[in-house]
Amino acid sequence: MLKTFEQLKNRQLQGKRHRIVAVCANDDATRGALQLAEELADVSYVNAATPEEAAARAVEMIRNGEGDILMKGLIGTDQLLRAVLNKETGLLPQGRIMTHLAMAQIPNYHKMLFFTDAAVIPYPTHEQRIQQVRYATDVCHALGIDEPRIALIHCAEHGGKQFPFVDGYAEIRSMAEKGEFGRCIVDGPMDVKCACSRKALEAKGMQSPINGEADVLIFPDIEAGNTFYKTLTLCTPTQTAGLLFGPQCPVIVPSRGDTVEGKFNSILFALASL
Amino acid sequence: MLKTFEQLKNRQLQGKRHRIVAVCANDDATRGALQLAEELADVSYVNAATPEEAAARAVEMIRNGEGDILMKGLIGTDQLLRAVLNKETGLLPQGRIMTHLAMAQIPNYHKMLFFTDAAVIPYPTHEQRIQQVRYATDVCHALGIDEPRIALIHCAEHGGKQFPFVDGYAEIRSMAEKGEFGRCIVDGPMDVKCACSRKALEAKGMQSPINGEADVLIFPDIEAGNTFYKTLTLCTPTQTAGLLFGPQCPVIVPSRGDTVEGKFNSILFALASL
Numbered sequence: 001m002l003k004t005f006e007q008l009k010n011r012q013l014q015g016k017r018h019r020i021v022a023v024c025a026n027d028d029a030t031r032g033a034l035q036l037a038e039e040l041a042d043v044s045y046v047n048a049a050t051p052e053e054a055a056a057r058a059v060e061m062i063r064n065g066e067g068d069i070l071m072k073g074l075i076g077t078d079q080l081l082r083a084v085l086n087k088e089t090g091l092l093p094q095g096r097i098m099t100h101l102a103m104a105q106i107p108n109y110h111k112m113l114f115f116t117d118a119a120v121i122p123y124p125t126h127e128q129r130i131q132q133v134r135y136a137t138d139v140c141h142a143l144g145i146d147e148p149r150i151a152l153i154h155c156a157e158h159g160g161k162q163f164p165f166v167d168g169y170a171e172i173r174s175m176a177e178k179g180e181f182g183r184c185i186v187d188g189p190m191d192v193k194c195a196c197s198r199k200a201l202e203a204k205g206m207q208s209p210i211n212g213e214a215d216v217l218i219f220p221d222i223e224a225g226n227t228f229y230k231t232l233t234l235c236t237p238t239q240t241a242g243l244l245f246g247p248q249c250p251v252i253v254p255s256r257g258d259t260v261e262g263k264f265n266s267i268l269f270a271l272a273s274l
Numbered sequence: 275m276l277k278t279f280e281q282l283k284n285r286q287l288q289g290k291r292h293r294i295v296a297v298c299a300n301d302d303a304t305r306g307a308l309q310l311a312e313e314l315a316d317v318s319y320v321n322a323a324t325p326e327e328a329a330a331r332a333v334e335m336i337r338n339g340e341g342d343i344l345m346k347g348l349i350g351t352d353q354l355l356r357a358v359l360n361k362e363t364g365l366l367p368q369g370r371i372m373t374h375l376a377m378a379q380i381p382n383y384h385k386m387l388f389f390t391d392a393a394v395i396p397y398p399t400h401e402q403r404i405q406q407v408r409y410a411t412d413v414c415h416a417l418g419i420d421e422p423r424i425a426l427i428h429c430a431e432h433g434g435k436q437f438p439f440v441d442g443y444a445e446i447r448s449m450a451e452k453g454e455f456g457r458c459i460v461d462g463p464m465d466v467k468c469a470c471s472r473k474a475l476e477a478k479g480m481q482s483p484i485n486g487e488a489d490v491l492i493f494p495d496i497e498a499g500n501t502f503y504k505t506l507t508l509c510t511p512t513q514t515a516g517l518l519f520g521p522q523c524p525v526i527v528p529s530r531g532d533t534v535e536g537k538f539n540s541i542l543f544a545l546a547s548l
Contacts, residue, residue: 107509108510109509119429122434122436153497154497155393155497155499162397191500191504192500192505193507196508203530204530219497219501220497221495221498222429223429223493223494223495223498224495224498224500225429226429226466227429227465227493227501228505230466231466231501231502231505231506233467234382234467234471234474235383235510235512236509236510238509255477257474257478
């Protein structure tokens with residue numbers, strides 16, 4: 001069972017070396033994380049006269065097959081994403097959505113917990129949510145979680161006319177049952193606690209195949225996803241990693257203020273997802 | 275500085291005795307909490323042939339001035355609220371909104387943290403949000419927090435066209451500056467971490483009069499508020515209490531599965547808010 005970033009690193013030491021393209025890696029934390037990563041991966045450092053040029057050059061390298069992962073250093077996320085999302089020269093195939101997927105090593109939880117979306121899509125449409133489930137399932141499979149348990153989060157165990165998106169949850173469950181995401185267990189609506197605690201589930205008299213052991217939380221909106229992320233890292237010594245999925249390659253866009261360790265965790269996550 | 279429920283109890287021991295009207299208090303946890311409360315308050319136990327009749331009778335007692343606090347036992351929240359919200363015989367004055375306000379004793383935070391709304395209003399309108407700020411400020415004042423620091427939560431420090439409610443935050447800040455809520459400091463948009471950590475605020479290069487020491491978090495929607503509540507109690511030994519404000523008297527509607535301690539905390543909160 002995947003419990004720690006250390007495990008992820010050890011697995012990666014035995015895996016294939018991949019290539020990271022680092023854009024404007026001119027701050028200490030990004031440099032430090034990339035130095036740690038050199039044990040596992042090859043790193044290209046891309047700089048240019050302006051951040052825009054650096055971003056364009058890095059994206060071009062990925063398109064040319066010269067790199068497998070894109071990582072942001074001292075450049076605005078918007079600046080990097082403009083190059084990634086450029087319709088002609090960018091990295092997002094038509095019809096794909098780009099969404100943020102994070103993973104957390106939470107002291108009180110018995111395994112790694114993945115969650116989406118804390119950073120990019122404000123209010124996912126039904127189609128976007130389906131894609132989020134698909135990306136999360138694929139990543140879990142890549143990380144050796146054969147049958148991820150995926151909870152569709154909502155503040156209650158039922159919908160209501162103010163929560164039209166909850167109707168879509170039934171369709172996602174049914175798609176999962178038909179095997180459209182590969183092997184996985186999908187259930188919801190349920191709240192964060194019922195997703196991650198059998199005791200909480202029982203206290204509500206609820207039954208769920210997730211059984212309080214979720215691997216993935218799909219949040220209804222970015223306010224909830226972001227609140228989860230920030231509350232965990234505010235109140236517990238949780239370690240996290242986050243990536244953008246959807247583009248041709250995983251894109252690492254660390255937050256201002258992420259530590260060397262946090263940025264290195266995201267590199268580990270990106271390497272393992274390939 | 276208010277840090278613990280224990281402090282709240284000690285204050286209450288020296289305060290005025292109030293009267294609790296308990297509806298269908300037939301479960302062990304509610305009974306247990308009310309027994310603890312008898313040191314501080316007088317309790318009327320209301321039962322009847324049906325939960326609906328008990329709710330109606332309890333609401334009538336409040337209207338007749340025979341009680342100061344309403345508390346739910348083994349009766350559906352919906353059943354109790356139908357009686358509370360009844361336009362002719364209920365307890366919600368016209369033009370008032372009813373909203374959930376909770377308080378949390380979080381091990382890693384240096385004082386009590388209040389937050390709203392984790393349970394009742396799905397997507398607060400601008401008017402509802404103003405009322406939430408007002409109730410929270412009033413409650414903080416009642417609990418001896420002279421100048422509460424109130425953070426208007428959002429996933430980022432700026433708005434955007436997908437987040438129209440963030441525009442309203444500026445007006446709420448300006449109302450606060452004009453003294454419309456009494457003494458308080460209001461700022462936002464900001465995320466949970468910037469609201470509660472000076473370090474996080476600095477890492478983002480942000481400045482705020484709240485200075486990472488929020489007393490109150492006003493959440494943009496129920497998904498975020500509920501996620502905050504559930505994440506805290508899932509991942510940390512946080513103690514919480516919750517009340518409905520807006521009706522003539524505070525209404526305690528504990529969750530299924532709340533412990534004796536949790537229900538007693540809510541009683542303490544209700545008593546202190548009067």
